[in-house]
Amino acid sequence: MSYQKPIPLKTLDNSPYWDAADQHELRLQKCMSCGEYAHPPGPSCAKCGGTELSWETFGSDVKGTIYSYVISYRPFLPGFQDDLPLVIAQVELENPSGVKILGNVIESNHEEIKIGKPVQMVWVDITEDRALPQWKLL
Amino acid sequence: MSKLTEKYAIVGVGESERSKNSGVTPLHLALDAARAAIADAGLNATEIDGFMSYSEHDSCTSHQLATYLGVRPKYVKDIMGGGSSTEMLIADAIGLIEAGMVNTVLIYRSMNGRSGVRMGGGGWDVNMLQTAFDGGSFIIPYGAGSPSQWFGLFATRHMHETGITKEHFGHVCVSAYEHAQRNPKAFFYGKPLTMEEYLKTPDLSFPFNKHDYCLESDEANAIIVTSADRAKDCKSRPVYIMGMSARQCHPHAHYWSDLSQVAADYVAPDLYQNAGVKPEDIQVASIYDCYSWVVLRQLEAYGFAPRGEVGAFVAEGNLKMGGKLPTNTAGGMLSEGYTHGMNNVLEIVRQIRHEYKGTDRQVENCEIGICTGWAGPDIAGAMILRN
Numbered sequence: 456m457s458y459q460k461p462i463p464l465k466t467l468d469n470s471p472y473w474d475a476a477d478q479h480e481l482r483l484q485k486c487m488s489c490g491e492y493a494h495p496p497g498p499s500c501a502k503c504g505g506t507e508l509s510w511e512t513f514g515s516d517v518k519g520t521i522y523s524y525v526i527s528y529r530p531f532l533p534g535f536q537d538d539l540p541l542v543i544a545q546v547e548l549e550n551p552s553g554v555k556i557l558g559n560v561i562e563s564n565h566e567e568i569k570i571g572k573p574v575q576m577v578w579v580d581i582t583e584d585r586a587l588p589q590w591k592l593l
Numbered sequence: 594m595s596k597l598t599e600k601y602a603i604v605g606v607g608e609s610e611r612s613k614n615s616g617v618t619p620l621h622l623a624l625d626a627a628r629a630a631i632a633d634a635g636l637n638a639t640e641i642d643g644f645m646s647y648s649e650h651d652s653c654t655s656h657q658l659a660t661y662l663g664v665r666p667k668y669v670k671d672i673m674g675g676g677s678s679t680e681m682l683i684a685d686a687i688g689l690i691e692a693g694m695v696n697t698v699l700i701y702r703s704m705n706g707r708s709g710v711r712m713g714g715g716g717w718d719v720n721m722l723q724t725a726f727d728g729g730s731f732i733i734p735y736g737a738g739s740p741s742q743w744f745g746l747f748a749t750r751h752m753h754e755t756g757i758t759k760e761h762f763g764h765v766c767v768s769a770y771e772h773a774q775r776n777p778k779a780f781f782y783g784k785p786l787t788m789e790e791y792l793k794t795p796d797l798s799f800p801f802n803k804h805d806y807c808l809e810s811d812e813a814n815a816i817i818v819t820s821a822d823r824a825k826d827c828k829s830r831p832v833y834i835m836g837m838s839a840r841q842c843h844p845h846a847h848y849w850s851d852l853s854q855v856a857a858d859y860v861a862p863d864l865y866q867n868a869g870v871k872p873e874d875i876q877v878a879s880i881y882d883c884y885s886w887v888v889l890r891q892l893e894a895y896g897f898a899p900r901g902e903v904g905a906f907v908a909e910g911n912l913k914m915g916g917k918l919p920t921n922t923a924g925g926m927l928s929e930g931y932t933h934g935m936n937n938v939l940e941i942v943r944q945i946r947h948e949y950k951g952t953d954r955q956v957e958n959c960e961i962g963i964c965t966g967w968a969g970p971d972i973a974g975a976m977i978l979r980n
């Protein structure tokens with residue numbers, strides 16, 4: 456059965472992030488003018504307006520802690536009806552510190568979800584050539 | 594915006610019937626609301642020369658409305674937008690009047706929000722959603738398609754940092770429902786809510802249960818703005834705009850990237866400076882309430898209680914009649930009806946006019962009120978009104 460949920464759309468500004476994700480790696484946009492990482496990536500730096508952007512790869516060992524979360528008991532988008540309750544978490548990365556990436560905390564007992572809990576990034580192969588970064592409790 | 598005190602006023606307010614299934618088009622609802630506001634002001638329709646509306650592609654146009662009021666307007670404007678659009682359009686109207694382009698402006702919101710296009714309603718094209726807002730492709734694939742989830746991320750973090758609990762959300766809801774019991778036109782008139790009931794209601798999306806969500810209704814609201822000079826010729830008691838900060842923004846359009854701040858944090862200092870008053874001068878409030886938590890976060894932003902003490906502020910009953918800041922006294926969007934904030938504007942105008950004088954719905958002797966708008970953590974605006 457084909458994947459029923461929305462597949463991240465690659466755009467002019469974000470494709471290096473999703474291309475890396477497809478290879479099970481984290482890649483982040485960085486501003487060469489002010490040194491800030493940007494997530495989500497954009498056409499220029501949201502901190503300083505700088506246009507000298509680069510991409511930095513952080514490999515496949517990505518850890519962080521839950522910064523905030525919601526737990527949805529009904530689907531708010533089509534395709535999520537079998538994923539309830541759905542944990543959506545904003546995760547603060549250990550490295551580079553402070554950068555936050557949203558994802559589902561999968562294969563978890565939702566009662567264990569708390570702010571500050573350590574998590575690890577995992578990549579779920581959702582189609583033949585696409586993978587979706589997700590989080591698992593450590 | 595320079596100091597506005599006594600230069601501009603709201604001189605008319607009106608609404609259509611409120612229902613779950615109007616059976617008519619938004620144009621019909623808008624005409625009902627506009628006629629009511631025009632009658633309230635004691636004007637002729639032809640004295641209105643500017644018409645403005647906001648919508649989410651679910652309304653009629655200002656040109657249509659003017660046409661069927663028998664008016665050829667000098668200025669029409671229809672914007673896309675939800676919360677805080679009323680404040681923004683009032684600011685735009687003031688600018689146009691100040692520039693001499695128009696004299697009197699009618700602003701409306703009309704929607705079949707329950708029987709037509711539902712905000713909470715689904716049926717959206719997910720790929721459209723991914724591109725509809727900044728960073729959409731970083732949240733939609735994770736099932737985050739509702740404001741209750743986006744705002745919920747802010748709420749959970751805010752609870753963690755400040756000690757706000759579900760019980761504090763409950764106080765916001767219970768206070769709103771209590772107000773609705775004095776308003777026969779409120780959806781939840783005759784349906785009070787106890788804290789016990791609130792707390793045992795299961796979450797739809799933690800940290801929110803169904804009581805934390807606003808309603809959906811079919812209705813139209815309209816207000817009329819003009820100069821203080823022209824207000825003298827109106828039959829209604831003018832409500833003067835002391836100050837506004839019509840639109841402020843979160844630093845990032847993808848506002849989930851920073852849960853620690855909201856646009857309202859930037860509105861408040863501007864607003865109080867423009868109006869020349871302090872939070873303690875305000876006696877009645879309309880605080881945008883698409884979710885209960887949004888009220889709590891704004892009470893903090895607008896300085897009604899220090900960060901960390903907002904929970905205690907609502908637990909003391911300060912949002913109720915007789916409290917320090919009776920809020921959303923018609924029941925608000927949690928329990929009266931929902932027009933992206935304009936029903937709350939109508940109510941505060943009526944409070945400041947003392948239109949309920951002699952009944953238990955009147956906030957005794959209120960002179961100064963605040964009305965806030967919240968599109969989300971991303972965009973907000975507010976105004977301070979006086980009689």
Ligand SMILES: [Zn+2]
Binds near residue numbers: 486488500
């Ligand atoms: Zn930069």
